[in-house]
Amino acid sequence: MKTLKELVRKNIWSLAPYSSARNEYSGKVARVFLDANENPYNKPLNRYPDPLQTDLKAEISKIKGVAEENIFLGNGSDEAIDLVYRVFCEPGKDNVVAIEPTYGMYKVCADINDVEYRKVLLNDRYQFNADELLEACDDSTKVIWLCSPNNPTGNNLLREEIEKVLHNFHGIVVVDEAYSDFSAAKTFRSEIRQYPNMIVLNTLSKAWGCAAIRLGMAFASEEIIKIFNKVKYPYNVSLPTQQHALEAMKRKFEVEEWIRRLLDERTRLMQAVALLPICEKVYPSDANFFLVKVTDAQSIYNYLVEKGIIVRNRSRIELCNNCLRITVGTKSENTELLSALRQY
Numbered sequence: 001m002k003t004l005k006e007l008v009r010k011n012i013w014s015l016a017p018y019s020s021a022r023n024e025y026s027g028k029v030a031r032v033f034l035d036a037n038e039n040p041y042n043k044p045l046n047r048y049p050d051p052l053q054t055d056l057k058a059e060i061s062k063i064k065g066v067a068e069e070n071i072f073l074g075n076g077s078d079e080a081i082d083l084v085y086r087v088f089c090e091p092g093k094d095n096v097v098a099i100e101p102t103y104g105m106y107k108v109c110a111d112i113n114d115v116e117y118r119k120v121l122l123n124d125r126y127q128f129n130a131d132e133l134l135e136a137c138d139d140s141t142k143v144i145w146l147c148s149p150n151n152p153t154g155n156n157l158l159r160e161e162i163e164k165v166l167h168n169f170h171g172i173v174v175v176d177e178a179y180s181d182f183s184a185a186k187t188f189r190s191e192i193r194q195y196p197n198m199i200v201l202n203t204l205s206k207a208w209g210c211a212a213i214r215l216g217m218a219f220a221s222e223e224i225i226k227i228f229n230k231v232k233y234p235y236n237v238s239l240p241t242q243q244h245a246l247e248a249m250k251r252k253f254e255v256e257e258w259i260r261r262l263l264d265e266r267t268r269l270m271q272a273v274a275l276l277p278i279c280e281k282v283y284p285s286d287a288n289f290f291l292v293k294v295t296d297a298q299s300i301y302n303y304l305v306e307k308g309i310i311v312r313n314r315s316r317i318e319l320c321n322n323c324l325r326i327t328v329g330t331k332s333e334n335t336e337l338l339s340a341l342r343q344y
């Protein structure tokens with residue numbers, strides 16, 4: 001691996017971050033806040049939130065088994081994805097390499113930041129080959145994007161291949177584990193000490209049922225987290241979001257129950273879809289959604305929209321010709337989808 005100093009953009013490495021009013025005092029019990037030009041009325045929303053989300057990180061640390069200094073919290077994982085570009089990639093010069101197909105935001109953020117995005121196609125089993133990915137890299141490749149379980153394909157990537165990339169790439173490897181709560185595979189977040197070049201992404205948007213509050217996590221070395229904290233907006237996670245996330249952390253058992261239920265429903269739904277005449281292939285899934293190849297994705301999609309049922313048409317994505325991506329819903333939602341598909 002190159003040193004972090006070699007990988008981080010020069011202007012970011014030498015950046016003097018904004019020092020917020022709430023950052024400047026510490027250690028004392030503060031009672032009277034006349035430092036941040038806030039309004040003293042309208043509690044508790046009148047106060048700026050904790051810029052480093054200390055209480056929330058303490059809870060996340062316990063649940064995820066990652067030390068607080070290795071946690072970054074953002075406005076969804078999407079903030080962390082954008083930060084990866086802003087921290088590591090020099091616009092118009094550096095490039096990143098990613099598997100294809102995968103989560104669309106990696107490419108969108110590359111385009112926004114004017115960073116070349118190199119795609120390496122998965123094979124017909126939606127797996128990748130580490131050597132192929134590494135061959136696509138050159139000296140200006142700063143980041144490799146991996147997503148496991150992958151979106152939109154639904155499957156876990158092979159662990160040995162991910163490890164091979166981690167061992168052999170000179171830059172940053174992002175492993176997006178947005179769906180890992182649904183998977184039996186061992187997560188990579190417990191291995192951030194072994195891999196100083198790895199950033200693991202998690203989110204409250206999927207298994208935790210909190211997409212509305214916007215809370216994403218990045219786990220990485222303390223050095224990388226410090227740079228992220230320097231570049232992020234000072235108050236990037238709102239007080240209501242921090243409070244709701246803390247509440248969610250207390251309902252861990254409920255989340256586990258949701259996951260069990262969704263996995264049972266996934267099995268039922270996949271088996272039933274496989275029997276439909278419109279179905280050509282159901283792809284294996286390690287997530288709360290699955291990909292299905294059908295006879296005519298566009299017209300089935302349109303038909304379902306007419307019935308008020310929305311699935312994701314992934315037909316125009318490479319290797320996903322005529323594929324619909326179906327998210328597992330409640331039992332009654334899934335039943336409604338199945339009966340609509342039976343009538344098609």
Ligand SMILES: *Cc1c(COP(=O)(O)O)cnc(C)c1O
Nearest residue numbers: 076077078103151178203205216
């Ligand atoms: C849904 C999803 C996310 C979550 O993004 P948030 O901004 O945290 O809601 C991240 N990565 C992948 C691959 C996803 O599918």
